[in-house]
Amino acid sequence: MNILLVCTGNTCRSSMAEGIFKYMLKDARNMRISSAGISAFEGDKANEKSINVLKKKGIDISNHRARQLTIHMIQDADLILTMTYSHKKLIKDYILKNLGDASLGNKVFTLKEYAYLIDDEIISENCNLDIADPFGMDYSVYEQTMIEIEKEIQKIINNMNDRGAIGSDR
Numbered sequence: 820m821n822i823l824l825v826c827t828g829n830t831c832r833s834s835m836a837e838g839i840f841k842y843m844l845k846d847a848r849n850m851r852i853s854s855a856g857i858s859a860f861e862g863d864k865a866n867e868k869s870i871n872v873l874k875k876k877g878i879d880i881s882n883h884r885a886r887q888l889t890i891h892m893i894q895d896a897d898l899i900l901t902m903t904y905s906h907k908k909l910i911k912d913y914i915l916k917n918l919g920d921a922s923l924g925n926k927v928f929t930l931k932e933y934a935y936l937i938d939d940e941i942i943s944e945n946c947n948l949d950i951a952d953p954f955g956m957d958y959s960v961y962e963q964t965m966i967e968i969e970k971e972i973q974k975i976i977n978n979m980n981d982r983g984a985i986g987s988d989r
Contacts, residue, residue, distance in 0.1 A: 820849060820850055820851070820897045820898065821851045821853075821895060821896050821898070822840065822851070822852050822853075822896065822897065822898045822899075822900065823854065823855060823892055823893075823895075823898070823899045823900070824837050824853070824854040824900050824901075825854065825856065825857065825888060825899060825900070825901045826854075826857070826901070826906065826950075827856055827857055827902075827906070828856045828858060828954070829854055829855055829856030829859040829863075829886055829887075830856070830859075830863050830865050830866045830869065830883075830885050830954075831865075831866045831868075831869050831953055831954050831964070832902040832952065832953070832964060833856065833902060834865040834866075834869055834883045834885070835865075835869050835872070835873060835880070835964065835968055836902070837852055837853060838878045838879070838880040838883070839878060839965070839968055840972055840976075842877070842878045843973070843976050844976065853886075853892070854886070855885075855886045855888040855892055856885055856886065856887060856888060857888055857906055859885040859887045859888070860885055861884075861885060861886060861887050862884050864883065864884065864885075865880045865881070865883040865885075866954065866961075868958055868961040869953075869961060869965075871961075872958070872961045872962055872965045873965065888910070890917060893914060893923065894923070898926050898928075898933070899926055899927045900928055900929070900933055901927065902929070902930060902949065902950040903950065903952075904948055904949060906929075907927050907928065907929050907932075910924075910927050911924040911927055914927075929948045929949065929950075930950060930968065930971050930975075931947075931950065932948045933975060934971040934972075934974040935948075937974070938974050938978055950964060950967055950968060950971075951964065
């Protein structure tokens with residue numbers, strides 16, 4: 820399975836999510852995890868606070884480089900998980916306008932939305948499905964963002980394991 824994580828610049832949220840996902844799935848042999856940004860500066864390093872927050876958990880994203888989201892990435896992904904509803908909407912609109920196949924939009928969810936759906940949780944109407952952007956905030960906000968992302972990814976992985984979607988070498 821090819822999972823693509825998307826945020827705005829691919830230096831904070833989606834780079835952290837990619838690092839966390841890869842760390843949690845280090846023994847998985849059938850998963851490909853990557854990330855990109857809607858408005859990325861290609862080649863930018865991950866934000867220093869993102870790097871340091873994950874380093875404390877033993878996750879190294881210091882070699883991460885930002886990538887701009889492309890049509891090929893969208894087509895190649897089995898699942899696209901965005902950090903906000905606006906990212907999701909932009910991608911779905913882009914798919915419809917440039918690829919003409921609305922069904923490709925069925926693989927686009929916010930990270931929280933997918934975690935709820937795969938866990939068979941009911942999403943209330945006033946539920947916030949966005950992961951807030953920590954860019955420019957202090958270190959504690961990055962820690963909170965990391966905890967929030969980690970919680971949702973753990974839900975997804977637990978459910979994928981229960982469904983046999985993750986093969987491992989253990």
